[in-house]
Amino acid sequence: QSVLTQPSSTSGTPGQRVTISCSGSSSNIGNNDVYWYQQLPGTAPKLLIYRNNQRPSGVPDRFSGSKSGTSASLAISGLRSEDEADYYCATWDDSLFAWVFGGGTRLTVL
Amino acid sequence: EVQLVESGGGLVQPGGSLRLSCEASGFTFSYYDMHWVRQATGKGLEWVSAIGTGGDPNYPGSVKGRFTISRENAKNSLYLQISSLRAGDTAVYYCARRNPKWGAFDLWGQGTMVTVSS
Numbered sequence: 001q002s003v004l005t006q007p008s009s010t011s012g013t014p015g016q017r018v019t020i021s022c023s024g025s026s027s028n029i030g031n032n033d034v035y036w037y038q039q040l041p042g043t044a045p046k047l048l049i050y051r052n053n054q055r056p057s058g059v060p061d062r063f064s065g066s067k068s069g070t071s072a073s074l075a076i077s078g079l080r081s082e083d084e085a086d087y088y089c090a091t092w093d094d095s096l097f098a099w100v101f102g103g104g105t106r107l108t109v110l
Numbered sequence: 111e112v113q114l115v116e117s118g119g120g121l122v123q124p125g126g127s128l129r130l131s132c133e134a135s136g137f138t139f140s141y142y143d144m145h146w147v148r149q150a151t152g153k154g155l156e157w158v159s160a161i162g163t164g165g166d167p168n169y170p171g172s173v174k175g176r177f178t179i180s181r182e183n184a185k186n187s188l189y190l191q192i193s194s195l196r197a198g199d200t201a202v203y204y205c206a207r208r209n210p211k212w213g214a215f216d217l218w219g220q221g222t223m224v225t226v227s228s
Contacts, residue, residue, distance in 0.1 A: 050214035099157035
């Protein structure tokens, strides 16, 4: 079981807005920044969001992140077929003294 | 080109050892903390080790004592020595660079597959 809890799957149609949740605790999300990674099929993970809501250059503004208390969310608006991928949240855990990831959410674009 | 390239994976018998390598190019390797993250087939990401710019290692409890991370800045290289391999270590192993300003793993290699089987 992952320290951070994400839904295992979600789906949407092109143009739609979807959100992916990431739930943790006071020792991880509640006290540290959250990061989001996108993993396209057969490829390495790619940084999507850093420090809760910041986008690296090159990441479309259709992707946005937020954090409140011990939970975080990734929102994808204007869904496109190329967004079909696995999405992972991550943060540092002060109790485990380790980087922890969510179990991942598979996004299907119908 | 800024990139990380892993190597050293393969088929290993249970109880065996393996050393993975990660060669960095296109950036000043010595300036960055470096990490190893693994992913079993069809499973999620799991952080397995880190090494700071000063060579200080860090491991999760699940691998402490079996995994040894090291770096050789003169060769722009990162290593992961894995001993007492078990079936649960079967995974793709990625090396990743941690961006000091962002705090994130901002650069990943393509991964190297380790299979532990008799």
